[in-house]
Amino acid sequence: MYGSTDKSMPQRWLIFILQCVFLLFVYWFLFLNGNEFFQLSIGDSTRRVLLFVFCIVTFLRMSYMVFFLLRRGVTWGEALNVPFAFALYYIGFSMLGGIINIPVDGIDYFAMFIFLAGSVINSWSEMLRDSYRLLYSACSPFITFRFMTGICGKSMESHSKITRERRRSLFLSFINL
Numbered sequence: 001m002y003g004s005t006d007k008s009m010p011q012r013w014l015i016f017i018l019q020c021v022f023l024l025f026v027y028w029f030l031f032l033n034g035n036e037f038f039q040l041s042i043g044d045s046t047r048r049v050l051l052f053v054f055c056i057v058t059f060l061r062m063s064y065m066v067f068f069l070l071r072r073g074v075t076w077g078e079a080l081n082v083p084f085a086f087a088l089y090y091i092g093f094s095m096l097g098g099i100i101n102i103p104v105d106g107i108d109y110f111a112m113f114i115f116l117a118g119s120v121i122n123s124w125s126e127m128l129r130d131s132y133r134l135l136y137s138a139c140s141p142f143i144t145f146r147f148m149t150g151i152c153g154k155s156m157e158s159h160s161k162i163t164r165e166r167r168r169s170l171f172l173s174f175i176n177l
Helices: 009-031 046-070 077-096 106-149 156-175
Strands: none
Touching: 009 046, 009 077, 046 077, 046 106
């Protein structure tokens, strides 16, 4: 899992396909009278549309992360367990929120702001972390070579301080491009 360089494409596709199945269920529940099957109320139409849009936003963010930002391998156990969290996000929130007949109000707008702000912060931090990893992996062989050969006669502690400071300055200069 951690440290594995295996691409794990079958596992990634399984996660993606299960997310698609969950989204189809949510669409059926919110817009194709799936709530009647469970004998639940229809709920406010604006609220149902917003719930589905937020499911799509989550789907896009998670799919991007699984296919592009997650560089380590994915085990079959992880590929089978992670979709349960997605089921809670997609199906759980849609079923709980999709049956509410109250029109969207101030607390809903506050919740939308929190969701969108959290999504932006999380996605941005994941992309910055990915950029840092790429930058660090480009510099890592040289840093490791210097450490292993003892060039400059530095002790381990002072060397780790130097590399930490150097990595930080490289990262900050990369952000400010």
